[in-house]
Structure formats: C-alpha cells, structure tokens
Amino acid sequence: MSRYQPPLTLTTKMLSLIADISEQIGQLTAMDERLQTPQLRRGNRIRTIQASLAIENNTLSIEQVTAVLAGQRVLGLPREIQEVRNAFAAYEAMPDWQPSSRTDLLRAHELLVGGLIDEYGQFRRTGVGIYRGDKLIHMAPPPSRVVHLIDDLLAWLGASDWHPLITSCVFHYEFEFIHPFADGNGRMGRLWQTLILSQWRPVLSYLPVEAVIRDQQEAYYAALSAADLLAESTPFVEFMLRAMSLALSEAVQGEPEIDPVTDPVTDPVEKLLSALHLNGPRKISELMADIGLVHKATFRANYLRPALAVEWIEMTHPESPSSPAQKYRLTQLGKQVFARLKSAKKF
Structure with a gap:
C-alpha cells in the first residue's frame, strides 16, 4: 500500500457536487442504451478530442477533426492533423489500460505524442517551467524526482x-x-482522468468534459494555480467536479444529438437533413435560407456541427473547409437515417 497521501481538504461543496453527479450518472445510465449509439459515441469522442487539443492551441474545428478521422484531406498544419490522429488512437486504446500501471501510462503517452516529439513514451530528462505569456506560473519538480513521484x-x-x-x-x-513528460501533460492528465472514471462507470468513457474545460479555460488554469498556492488540490477538485456536473447535465438533456432511429431527432438536425434531401448539396448560406435562419453561429452550433459529428453530412471540399465553393451533402449514413425517418412518417 502506498504511503503517499495527496493533500486535500474535503469540502461541503465537493460533497454536494458528488451527490449531484451521482444522480446525473444514474439518469444518463438509464438513457445510455437508448441514446449512446456508435455514431453518437463517436460524435462525443470527436468533441472530446477537438476540445482537449484546442486547450493546447490546436486550431482545427469540429468539422476538420471529423474530416481527418474520416480519412479525408484537410487543409491544416501537419502537426495539428497528427495530434488528432494520435489522440483518437489513444482514446480508442483506453479500455486496455490499467490506471495504476506505469507501463500503460508510458504506452498512452507514446500513442498521444508519437511522431510529434522525440521523447515519446518516456519521462522528461530536463527541467520544465510552465509559462502564461512571459510569466512563470509553475516550476515542475526536477527530472531526477519524476519517476519516484509518478510511482x-x-x-x-x-x-x-x-x-x-x-x-x-x-x-x-x-x-x-x-x-x-516533455510535452502532452495536459492531454495526458485529461485522458487519464477519463480512464479512471470510465472504469468506475463505463458511461463516462464518452462524456466530453474537455468541451466544458475548453469553454472555461481561464478558470481551469486559475484552479491549477490556486491549488499550487494552497499546496493541495482542493480548488482544482472543486472546479473539475463542477465541469463534470455541467457536462453530465448537457448529456442528460440530450445535447446536442439524439439517435433518430430510437428517438426523435433534434428539430434543427431534422430540418437540415430534410433540406439536403430535397435540394442536394448546399452552401451554408443556401441551407440557412432553406431553413429560415439568419444567425450563422446558431446554425453552426445547433444544425451543422451535430450532424457533422455523427457523420450524417459531409463537406464537398474537406481539404479546404473555408473554401467559397464549400457545400454540404448527406452521407450514405445520413441517407439511411433520412430513409428510416421518412418510413416512420416523420417527414
């Protein structure tokens, strides 16, 4: 048994959040068989990967990440494209790992940053400081202590x-x-937390907590800094529990996708599929006109991205997402979804 005990002050806020999260997990577990189809799980995994990489300054969008994983050409930095492929391989391999295994930790790092840095799958050999701009916000322990601390x-x-x-x-x-590690520590920390949680409740394997962290990135770093100042993880634990609660709340509410075969498709996606079925490949401006929308951000968030994430639609020019000639069309899967909806008299 380990003699090391990480310093932590258990707070009433933590206990309250644990109770809320446990209730939400129960609700999500009850819904899981109905909602978590392979397509939706893949969509949530794509959201997870895109968000985790975006926290580390990867600029690829949900649409681009989806295209990369579909084997399509994407106009982007080769490093960013490789980060996407690596991250997907790492998350897919997650069920084979044990959280307390150093060997598995190193294998995961090799998958996550292989081909991106020289020191993949091995602990760092040099000192490292974490900076925000020109300001040093954390000096990590010296490399001579890393193996002992990790063990x-x-x-x-x-x-x-x-x-x-x-x-x-x-x-x-x-x-x-x-x-x-020399690089990839943020991605590894988030991946390993997901691994720990997934072995407790499998439904959490596909919960995109990273998307919440991305949207609250300043608060994420502030919580890390506050924990450093207190010399215990309490502020960070409270932040992460809140992030999990929010991600679960969104999942329980069915945001943003629902399986059209076993449940009604969300109204925005339903309208998008109908427009593409009726009119064929369309530009964003044409689709917005078909549907009767004027706000592009709303269209992207509620219509386009959910359908792209589950691969019901695709870009006609995935190698150049911002091309003026870019159009969107139904995939074979999207056509099958539409056919099933039509047969169920939803259109």
Missing part, C-alpha cells in the same frame, strides 16, 4: 479508497503538478 502517485491511485470522482480529480492535479 508514488500511481501506487496511491491503485490503493486509494476515496470516492472515484475525488480520486480522478486529485490524480489529474497531482499529475499536472509533476509534469512528467
């Missing part, structure tokens, strides 16, 4: 009897504090 943390993880929600958040913070 202590993994041993604690394997023996901990704390609630898995707390354990996963504490591990995430402690991992970021150690910063064991």
Whole structure:
C-alpha cells in the first residue's frame, strides 16, 4: 500500500457536487442504451478530442477533426492533423489500460505524442517551467524526482479508497503538478482522468468534459494555480467536479444529438437533413435560407456541427473547409437515417 497521501481538504461543496453527479450518472445510465449509439459515441469522442487539443492551441474545428478521422484531406498544419490522429488512437486504446500501471501510462503517452516529439513514451530528462505569456506560473519538480513521484502517485491511485470522482480529480492535479513528460501533460492528465472514471462507470468513457474545460479555460488554469498556492488540490477538485456536473447535465438533456432511429431527432438536425434531401448539396448560406435562419453561429452550433459529428453530412471540399465553393451533402449514413425517418412518417 502506498504511503503517499495527496493533500486535500474535503469540502461541503465537493460533497454536494458528488451527490449531484451521482444522480446525473444514474439518469444518463438509464438513457445510455437508448441514446449512446456508435455514431453518437463517436460524435462525443470527436468533441472530446477537438476540445482537449484546442486547450493546447490546436486550431482545427469540429468539422476538420471529423474530416481527418474520416480519412479525408484537410487543409491544416501537419502537426495539428497528427495530434488528432494520435489522440483518437489513444482514446480508442483506453479500455486496455490499467490506471495504476506505469507501463500503460508510458504506452498512452507514446500513442498521444508519437511522431510529434522525440521523447515519446518516456519521462522528461530536463527541467520544465510552465509559462502564461512571459510569466512563470509553475516550476515542475526536477527530472531526477519524476519517476519516484509518478510511482508514488500511481501506487496511491491503485490503493486509494476515496470516492472515484475525488480520486480522478486529485490524480489529474497531482499529475499536472509533476509534469512528467516533455510535452502532452495536459492531454495526458485529461485522458487519464477519463480512464479512471470510465472504469468506475463505463458511461463516462464518452462524456466530453474537455468541451466544458475548453469553454472555461481561464478558470481551469486559475484552479491549477490556486491549488499550487494552497499546496493541495482542493480548488482544482472543486472546479473539475463542477465541469463534470455541467457536462453530465448537457448529456442528460440530450445535447446536442439524439439517435433518430430510437428517438426523435433534434428539430434543427431534422430540418437540415430534410433540406439536403430535397435540394442536394448546399452552401451554408443556401441551407440557412432553406431553413429560415439568419444567425450563422446558431446554425453552426445547433444544425451543422451535430450532424457533422455523427457523420450524417459531409463537406464537398474537406481539404479546404473555408473554401467559397464549400457545400454540404448527406452521407450514405445520413441517407439511411433520412430513409428510416421518412418510413416512420416523420417527414
């Protein structure tokens, strides 16, 4: 049994959030068989990957990430495209790993950053400081201590009897504090927290918490800094529990996609599929006119991205997402979805 115990103050806020999250997990588990089809799980995984990489300054959009994983050409930096492929491979391999295994941790890092840095699948050998602009916000422990610190943390993880929600958040913070790799630490911390949670409740394997973190990125870094100042993970644990609660709330409410075969498709996506079926490939401006929308941001968020994420539609020019000639069309899967909806007299 590990002698190391990460410092933490259990707060009433944490207990309240754990109760809320547990209730939401129960609701999501009850819905899971009905909602979490392979297409929707893939869509959530794409959201997870795009958000986790965006936190690390990858500029590819949901549409571009979807195209990369579909094997289509995308106009983007080769490094960013490789990051997407690596991240998808890492998340797909996640069920084969044990959270407390150093070997699995190194294998995961190799998948995540292989071909991007020289020191993949191995701990860093140099000192590292984390900067925001010109300001040093965290000096990681020296490389000579990394193996010892990680082994202590993994041993604690394997023996901990704390609630898995707390354990996963504490591990995430402690991992970021150690910063064991030359690159990819943020992505690895978020991946490993998902691994821990997925072994507690499998429904959490596809929960895109990273999308919440991306939208609250300043608060994420502020929570890390606050934990550093207190020398315990309490502020970060509270932040991550809130992020999980929000992600679960969105999932329980069915945002943004619903399986059209077993449940009514969301009204926006239904209108989009109908427009493309009736008119064939269309530009965004044409689709918005077909549907009767004037706000492009609303169209992208509620119509276009959900349908792209589950591969019901695709770009005619995926290698150049911003091309003036860009149009969108139904995929074969989208045509099948539409046919089933039509046969069910939904149109």
